Amino acid sequence: MSNPPKHTASDFHPEALRLFDQFVHGDIDRRTFISKAGRFAGAFTAVGLLETLTPKFAYAQRIAGNDGRIQAQYVEVESPKGYGKVRGYLVKPVNITGKLPAVLVIHENRGLNPHIEDIARRVALENFIAFAPDALTPLGGYPGDEDAARELFKKLDQPKTQEDFVAAFHWLAQLPESNGRVGAIGFCYGGSLSNLLATRLPTLAAAVPFYGSAPPLEAVPAIKSPLLIHFAEQDERVNASWPPYEQALKSAGKAYQAYQYAGTQHGFNNDTTPRYDEAAATLAWQRSIDFFNQHLRTSA
Structure with missing residues (x-):
């Protein structure tokens, strides 16, 4: 806990x-x-x-990697338009009956750290297949240190990294246990990438960005998926991109919900740091799971 x-x-x-x-x-x-x-x-x-x-991962883990309710493993996905391969953390509930929807879990700008692995396990316990790719795969993967990870992140070729996540999405949709409907949830960098993937993936079934910057506004008309967008109140950098983004969504007639959580800081969902806000995180998480249940468990 x-x-x-x-x-x-x-x-x-x-x-x-x-x-x-x-x-x-x-x-x-x-x-x-x-x-x-x-x-x-x-x-x-x-x-x-x-x-x-600085994050304290050990104190905030909710679901252990060997929890008997899940099965978790690291896998590599082919990404011919990206770096070639992307390694990620795949988590499924045990005793799957029928086919389950899937969720692509997208990390912050430090790669696949223990917190994001824990988020993937939390998603799986909501009866989804969760897959969290590591953008740092071509540089050796998450190095176990946040400062080092941040420095490595600057060295990525972002267009190639984006292709890795596109490949991960398609791979996830085609898993035998998947019902073919895939959503994306991302935090900070992952929130920005969730917004971007919504413009890139016509079959993305739902996108849930947490405090992520807007995608290129000219790409907004290409969005097909419904959006559930979470913002922190005290987050000037990200929030500055929202008014023109919202106007573009309205002008293009896109389906979206947006919430700003009073008194919160950027990163309020991350329970490994003091910026965590338990009330806001709990509410935003439940809204996110409800949103995925609504849009990923249907056949259309």
Whole structure:
């Protein structure tokens, strides 16, 4: 069972959280964060602040990898238009009867870390087949360290990475246990990629981006899947892309629902960090599962 972080977002100066967001997304480096965060660190040192905000995977795992209710394994998927192969984490409920819908789980900008594997297990326990590819596969995969993962991520050829996720989607739809209907859920980078895949995949059955930036607006008319879009209230970087995106969705007559969660920070669903907001995350997760149940368990 998950243990919430000892600290919450309210324990930190808003500017410290903004600086951390810039650091996480590669806009500033570690040295710059340490230099600028000192005056907003409060009871922490700048180094202590960074350590406190960094994910603690062991404390937040909800579903163990060897949980008897699931079967989990790593698999490689062919991606001829991408890097060649993409490795991912495939999780299914045990004792599958009939065919199940599937969900592509898309990580943040650090690759397939333990938190995203745990998210895939949570999805599987909702009676879906879950597959979480690792964008860092061509660079050796998630390195076990968040800072190193972030640096590796900058080296990816993003068009090739996107093709890896397109290949993963098609592979997932064709699994023998799958009913052929696949949704996508993504967080931060994964939220942005969920938005983008909705413009690329006519057979995507549902997309659920968490605090992800908008896709190219000229591609919005190509969207076929319904969208359930989650935003944090205190997330200026991502939220700036929403008004024109929403207008494009309206103009093109696309089906979407959008929610902004009061008082939350970017990353509020990630229960390995103090930015986690339990109430908002619980509500957003239930909305997401309900959305997938609505759109992935039907035949049309």
